[in-house]
Amino acid sequence: MAATPAPSAVVELLKPLTWFAPMWAFACGVVSSGQPAQGQWPVIAAGVLLAGPLVCATSQAANDWFDRHVDAINEPGRPIPSGRIPGRWGLYLALGWTALSLVVAAALGPWILGAALFGLVLAWIYSAPPLRLKKNGWWGNSAVALCYEGLPWFTGAAVMAAAMPDRRVLLIALLYSVGAHGIMTLNDFKSVEGDRATGVRSLPVQLGSEAAARLACGVMAAPQAVVVALLFAWDRPWHAAIVAALLAGQAALMVRFLQAPRERAAWYNGTGTSLYVLGMLAAAFALRPLVGA
Structure with missing residues (x-):
């Protein structure tokens, strides 16, 4: 077995597909911001790098390292349980990416460093x-939702x-973070067996698939309804109407998802979440002209 991981295995460990959300x-x-x-552009590019390939990738590496026993059941082909990331390299990569994330965040200023530090913790x-x-879907999903959206x-x-x-x-960012808790629940449907076997109490494990699916839909929809109401109150009717139409589209997709939650969680994650x-x-x-008012 190789003493060091191949670059392709490192990329797989950092899960680039997950970087899109942050x-x-x-x-x-x-x-x-309205700015x-x-x-x-250089600052924006550095911020995008921080949000995705650095902080989010750090979270993925850390999660894979501490989940290596769970992944051996759910996804044995992942880089660590398969041996393509040998020894303690998964931990070393997570620590290295943490340090690099903090260096970039510090260069962007104190507010950014504070947010990055909070997210990394x-x-x-x-x-x-x-x-x-x-280990508990209520707390874990809340942490990820905040890190990915707010x-x-x-x-x-x-x-x-x-x-x-x-x-x-801040209020709109918080509302979309709350809604993202439901998106995180959708991600848990793929690993129910492994979670149950290793004591991870995801919401599908705690509540059952049907109840967890209904909860995920409700948690996604309710904050968006509040956003619609706020945008109307802030005299942004066209933006409110767009968000309302996208929410209606999600509701239509939710009906099909709820008919078979385990089988259609990934499908809804790709369709309903896109509208979200x-x-x-x-x-x-909608917020642009209001900043600083």
Whole structure:
């Protein structure tokens, strides 16, 4: 067996497909700030790098290291249980990416460093004992949802303003973080057997598939309904109508998902979640003229 991992195995460990969510949320934060991008592109690019290939990738490496026994049941072909990431290399990579993330965050300013540090702490306590938040779906999903949506949104807005973002930006980012808790529950349907065998109390394990699916749908939908109401209250009717239409589309897809939650969780994650994130962008554009008002 190789003493060091192949680059392809390292890339697989860092799971590039998962980077999209925080990178998108960071972009929403940039848009919602209302600040011009001209002259800020290097900073924006560094922020996108921080949100996805650094902080999110760190969380994936840490999770795979501390989940190696669970993955041996659920996904034995993953880099660590398969031996393609040998020895303690998974842990070393997670620690190295943590340090690199902090270096980049520090270069972007104190608000960004604070947000990155908070996100990295959540990433580690999500996976690592003794807290290992992921052992309970209520706490674990909350931590991931905040790291994937709220913190990157905050970071994008803060890096553009070089200050604390407007309170309305913070509120919308928080609401979409709450909704993302449901998205995290969708991800748990693929690993019910392994979670149950290793004592991970995901929501599908705790509640059963049907109840967990209904909860996921409700948790995703309710914050978006609040966003619609807020945008109307803030005199942004067209943006509110777009978010409402996207929510209606999700509701139609939810009906089919709820008929067979285990079989269709991945399908809904690819369809309903796409509408969800489009609504995030619509809400971000709605906030632009309001920042600093």
